[in-house]
Amino acid sequence: MGNEKIQIIAKGLNNVTTEEGLMLASEMVTGEVDMVKVEIQDREEFPVFITMDEDQILCITYLWKENEVNTDKRIELLEAMLTMNVPMPLSSFGKVGNQYLTFGAMGINSSIEEILNEVIVLSDNTLNAVEAFQDFLK
Amino acid sequence: MSIWNKLFTAVRGSATEAGEAIVDNQAIRILDQEMRDARKSLNEAKGNLTTVIAEKMGIERKVSELKSQLKEHEGYTAQALDKGDEGLALEIAGKIAGFSNDLEAQEKLLEGYIANISQLKQTIAGTDRNIKAMEREISMVKTTEAVQKANVTATAKFSGTDSAMGRATESLERIKAKQQKRSDQTKATMEFQKESNGGDLQAKLKAAGIVSGDESAKSVLERIKAGKSTGN
Numbered sequence: 099m100g101n102e103k104i105q106i107i108a109k110g111l112n113n114v115t116t117e118e119g120l121m122l123a124s125e126m127v128t129g130e131v132d133m134v135k136v137e138i139q140d141r142e143e144f145p146v147f148i149t150m151d152e153d154q155i156l157c158i159t160y161l162w163k164e165n166e167v168n169t170d171k172r173i174e175l176l177e178a179m180l181t182m183n184v185p186m187p188l189s190s191f192g193k194v195g196n197q198y199l200t201f202g203a204m205g206i207n208s209s210i211e212e213i214l215n216e217v218i219v220l221s222d223n224t225l226n227a228v229e230a231f232q233d234f235l236k
Numbered sequence: 237m238s239i240w241n242k243l244f245t246a247v248r249g250s251a252t253e254a255g256e257a258i259v260d261n262q263a264i265r266i267l268d269q270e271m272r273d274a275r276k277s278l279n280e281a282k283g284n285l286t287t288v289i290a291e292k293m294g295i296e297r298k299v300s301e302l303k304s305q306l307k308e309h310e311g312y313t314a315q316a317l318d319k320g321d322e323g324l325a326l327e328i329a330g331k332i333a334g335f336s337n338d339l340e341a342q343e344k345l346l347e348g349y350i351a352n353i354s355q356l357k358q359t360i361a362g363t364d365r366n367i368k369a370m371e372r373e374i375s376m377v378k379t380t381e382a383v384q385k386a387n388v389t390a391t392a393k394f395s396g397t398d399s400a401m402g403r404a405t406e407s408l409e410r411i412k413a414k415q416q417k418r419s420d421q422t423k424a425t426m427e428f429q430k431e432s433n434g435g436d437l438q439a440k441l442k443a444a445g446i447v448s449g450d451e452s453a454k455s456v457l458e459r460i461k462a463g464k465s466t467g468n
Contacts, residue, residue, distance in 0.1 A: 228404045
């Protein structure tokens, strides 16, 4: 059941142009985890990955790894990210092991339009974050 | 240790020096098992809840019966008294006392069931939340691992260095450059549009490298033929 929905998402987000003129290309990536890889024109280096479990749809973009962080400024960076979590719309900052990321979680029954919106906002947030926090990186 | 604590222990990953590991795989395996156990508990609890609710309904019926019997017999007592039959009235009053005591006990039992059900529902909701939390973490970890594995094998496609993934700040610079180029091209196209008539717009765009202008009748036909043979 979950497998069908994720394929619907892959199709629904492929060859899509948003109102603001952003073009999306999406494809299924099968493996240990079934996921959709969404590439936004010009932003291909920050793809959005979409996965599903029983209760939620997760959208994830990877930021930087621990080894890209300036160790002298690490605490400042972490504080800044926690602080910016509050106003940042829809997405949150997170960390898995040594990998920093932004992610958004949505209900299983979210529509393609809602998922599309989440993806675009996540992508905007990602670029803003990298720009805002680049002084904390090496 | 509460489930939340176990989750927290699992997510505090041990990343190696080389930054290859995402989180401690052992911790994730434990978390996975915890989640399976929690799901099992949840289903059992839901089953219990159904049983307990059924029992509660049984007690509610009994309470209702007792209340109506009480009322009925109070009526009989009044009738007996009207007839002046004190003896009978007393006998019925004895029965009423019995019902009354039973009712008190059943109502107390019902209170207990209601509290129990409330507790069960809260536990179920709490377990459900814990399961969702573990699920989310496991999803995030597995996805991140899968993506990092893929990136490692794809090597430094964008950065040309030894780093497994392009650096975030460099990626941003490249993105800005692309966006700037696109914006410049659009601007240039619009300016050409303004200052030329239809004919030399195409020539100017071609000269500026914005369009290729390579289409000829031959290339069009070739393209369509190729499309047909691949069954598109």
